[in-house]
Amino acid sequence: MTDIDAALRDAFEHTEYDLGDVAVNRQQVRVPVLQEGADPDALRAIIEEALGADAVVAATVATETIGGEDTIGTVVSFQYRP
Numbered sequence: 001m002t003d004i005d006a007a008l009r010d011a012f013e014h015t016e017y018d019l020g021d022v023a024v025n026r027q028q029v030r031v032p033v034l035q036e037g038a039d040p041d042a043l044r045a046i047i048e049e050a051l052g053a054d055a056v057v058a059a060t061v062a063t064e065t066i067g068g069e070d071t072i073g074t075v076v077s078f079q080y081r082p
Helices: 003-012 040-051
Strands: 023-025 028-033 056-065 072-080
Touching (some): 003 040, 028 040, 040 072
Antiparallel strands (some): 023 028, 028 072
16 A cells, blocks of 8 residues: 555545555556545545645546446546655
């Protein structure tokens, strides 16, 4: 587990949102939230608080299938700037 993954899991631990498998590929981060229709502003705020607002660049929020299954969830993707 990367430091980014661990920081995000800690930040989401006490929220109403459940995370899928966080993917980190170089500086691209994909955070799947298992709840469909999750509040994009709340998700961004949790992520920015966990990693720092300056570290989260070009965040996008989309509704997608998660894990290639029938689960529909909300996915936050962004570039991480250390």
